[in-house]
């Protein structure tokens with residue numbers, strides 16, 4: 041996104057050498073940072089578990105006890121310096137120094153809804169990491185429809201024609217692999233007990249029992265696609281579509297319909313991947329799925345897959361991929377360096393990061409604003425929607441260069 045010229049507030053620029061009456065002021069303090077929230081002090085960076093992750097210890101001031109919490113989520117690798125700022129009393133923004141902006145912003149959630157739920161479930165102290173990502177991912181596309189209608193075929197065509205634009209959300213399933221299916225590419229083939237535990241641990245965006253097996257979309261499956269700057273495609277059943285609609289993930293929902301029930305049966309049989317018993321089960325379920333295609337507020341579009349090429353063209357059209365459009369990659373963000381020594385100051389939802397003295401005669405590339413106004417998501421997935429731009433203090437705040 042492009043940030044308008046007026047985005048960098050003159051307020052920051054005027055106060056660069058002064059105090060920040062409305063904000064906290066924190067300096068990166070080496071490899072360990074302590075921060076207070078209520079009667080707890082969170083010590084971040086004391087590596088107690090291993091040298092490859094940032095450790096967390098909590099000192100409870102009211103009981104004078106140290107607690108080592110359960111740490112959930114993808115954890116940042118340690119750095120030589122961090123600074124930390126409390127946001128809304130429920131999470132700590134941890135800025136890693138000595139790294140680039142694509143790995144610098146992390147949120148340690150200490151009292152968000154997700155963490156509170158996990159604390160209750162585990163009856164212990166819990167914190168959760170969520171990686172901060174600059175910019176928003178394009179809305180994922182949910183494709184639903186009865187078994188054998190051609191969802192997979194249409195998705196493969198789209199991914200083949202636009203490989204840099206789309207990425208497939210690899211679901212988990214307890215179903216046995218078909219002969220041509222590869223683990224980690226078509227599905228993550230999983231033991232039921234393992235999948236049930238992961239569901240309980242909050243790792244799934246949605247899951248459902250489909251045709252006698254368990255299927256589900258992990259939060260990670262959607263995040264890894266978005267992290268590559270690609271638009272995620274989910275191939276899930278109608279129950280799953282309903283769950284995603286009720287989740288915080290904004291998506292476009294498309295239902296693929298067969299031209300007739302007889303044609304659906306013909307395709308399912310011609311595919312030759314299911315036993316007669318499975319085919320009968322899938323056809324029974326197809327009736328119920330077809331009935332739900334007009335369920336109010338569920339699907340944004342319904343496409344009939346009669347002739348494959350015609351249906352594919354319609355799909356491309358509704359995704360804004362008119363004929364001749366080549367794979368237009370989202371603008372790729374160039375990461376910038378966040379130095380080891382830096383100071384951070386918070387004013388409302390804006391964090392000013394000052395990475396040290398400007399070199400004479402060179403444009404200022406050392407003073408950044410991290411804008412959290414549009415942030416969304418969070419543990420157990422990423423925190424997205426961060427905006428990041430440089431400001432030039434010598435130009436009265438009217439020179440902001442967007443980095444996101």
Ligand SMILES: Nc1ncnc2c1ncn2[C@@H]1O[C@H](COP(=O)(O)OP(=O)(O)OP(=O)(O)O)[C@@H](O)[C@H]1O
Nearest residue numbers: 186187188189190191192193307311345346347348
């Ligand atoms: N428009 C079409 N006309 C004729 N055959 C088609 C058409 N679209 C797909 N097929 C064929 O129908 C069969 C089922 O398609 P596909 O496997 O893509 O269905 P699906 O909706 O992904 O099924 P499932 O939900 O079981 O994974 C395949 O053999 C495919 O080649």
Ligand SMILES: Nc1nc2c(ncn2[C@@H]2O[C@H](COP(=O)(O)O)[C@@H](O)[C@H]2O)c(=O)[nH]1
Nearest residue numbers: 187211247248250255256257275276277280
């Ligand atoms: N709710 C979910 N449904 C899913 C997921 N992954 C696939 N599916 C649906 O299951 C059926 C059967 O698939 P098959 O590969 O065994 O033929 C099909 O309708 C898929 O859309 C998922 O993660 N969640």
